[in-house]
Amino acid sequence: MINYFTAMLERNLFMMTAHLSQTDARLGLLCQWIEQTLGSVTRVSAISGDASFRRYFRFVLNSGQRVIGVDAPPEYEDVQAFVKVQQLLKSLDVRVPDLYAGDVMQGFLALEDLGDATLFSVLSEDNVHHWYELALRMAATMASARPDQALPPYDVTLLDREMQLFIDWLLERHLELRLSCREKNWLYDHFERLKQIIAVQTVGLVHRDFHARNLMVVDHKTLATIDFQDAVIGPVTYDLVSLIKDCYVQWPQTLRDRWCDAFREQLKAKGVTVPSQEEFLYWTDTMGIQRHLKAAGIFARLWHRDGKPGYLKDIPRTLSYIEQAGARHDAWRTLGEWVQDVVQPRLAEVQEQS
Template sequence: MATQRSVLLKRWLISQLEKLSVQPISPNGILMTALTGDAGFRQYFRVQGGQNRTFILVDAPPKLSNNQGFVDVTGLLTQHNVNVPNVLSFDAPNGFLLLEDLGDQQFFDVLAQDNLLNWYHQAIDQLIKITAIDPQALPVTLPDYDDAFVLTELTIFSQWLIDAYLDIHLTSEQQQQLTACFDVLIANVNQQPKVVMHRDFHSRNLMVCDNQIAVIDYQDAVVGALTYDIVSLLRDCYKKLSPLHVSQLFEYFIEQASSHPNLAAKLEGVEPQQLKRWFDLMGLQRHIKASGIFARLSLRDNKHGYLNDIPLTLEYIVEVSAHYCELVWLGDFVEQYVQPALQEKLR
């Protein structure tokens, strides 16, 4: 049965297609096909009109979605030649958007092919364009990825994975140790050059359209740490690369950044070991946050499929923590308490 919102959405869609001179596909009107959603509250539909023209319709309730951020950042990225979908129409009060259709092929889908490194080079080339945007001369206001922001993200791990999902109750000593590890990770963010951050740059937020990489889901962009987006891509929560590929591709990122006029000064004099530490610890922060978000998506939003993505995030935490003496406790805690509890829950 049609809801009031769905009727409103379809009326708006028809009016916008008329403005774009799109003819109905049949006398029955417009064909809409629901698409798989993302981790947010948005609903997506592929709309087919006459002359084989297709569009993406987004139903994103304004109280639950950062729609203005998406539109603003789309303009910013387009201005800097990042390949993103065009926003064709936007109804801010209702949270309706009509977008260019980039097709069905995700970056994730092409990675089994032999030219994996070439695809990642293309993705990094798009990322460099984002990273090189001058954060001091933005036409839109982006939040700062500051201490409070980072701590809020880290706390999702404690609140939603450790406590709410796994029912692990930390002792006061364990809480102190965890806080000390969080402090190290927050300090690592502060040490890095500040750049424009996509904040969710991974294989499921990249599309392949006409053999070119396109970027989506950037509405939560911030100004933050240099290595956040590259570690999100290379230590992806959904796709694990070999250590050799991670090393080669991170080196490619640094080479491209070092030769870019907007980024060269930010990397001047930074030793390779320092870059590796920034990268490793930034990945830890992201995977700690992501594991908590996946638990929250299950408990709060009934999106239980994300629980299957938690083990890889924990695997990253254990592997990387072992290389830094001030974070060994974190890896040991995850290995001894969190991973066994999660395995039991997922049986």
């Protein structure tokens, strides 16, 4: 999830490279690779990274063209996955950044610069319906796809690993809650039930991080998506949840329900098998619980492992979606009440102390 709102650090390329060769060898190599691959560079701008080991930089070429340079260290990131999914999404007419060049061995990419306007940055109560209509269309196009290229499945192993983040990093590391064997088994019982409901859902292409910070407004009229390299084949409700139950912005439940039904109708129109309106809503809320357990754990891990505290403030909002799902569905009531009565108060205490 790229944040394009970072102050420009424009410098002469020669001076920049000379300095970086001493302080940041990989960025120096990226500068050289961009020049060798695309031509002379006149300015370089640092762009803050996302919740990964990737880093992003804006290069202005001598021709005036702007290019986003991606530094993805091969020991941590797989640029081949990005290239594969980028080509797949383009084949579906999903707007994504063009790929100008790539070096798999070094972990470098040169991408189209889509500008500075994330959907998150322009959203308001007045325009959210327009932009979410476009985003839902994009999500439905992906969810209805049956790609020829093999993508990893969103399988039980991945679901388990993601939900375990909630226990390991949020509950035990960040909140310092020492769960008994009985409490852990109670949570694992809920995890099993989540997986059972998720397993019966129709599957399609899942972006896996489809939210307002990963959608770019292009030319004030269209949307493009970024940060799609982790795409899988999985439940059709996953990207819907990522969008309408965004961890970074929250909309009224009545709106979310309306968007949920609109998405269901779009899937039906594309020939995707979907259940009744009520059941599809249950699918969506259930998928949301799994995603928000994972996200809350990741936000805590970003602080304790990676030294990135910026996501801690989003944890209460993320957990609130679990509370809301519990209030609506008997199957998740006790989980929602536990989050409300145990996790949220302890989270507030920890945040007050920090």
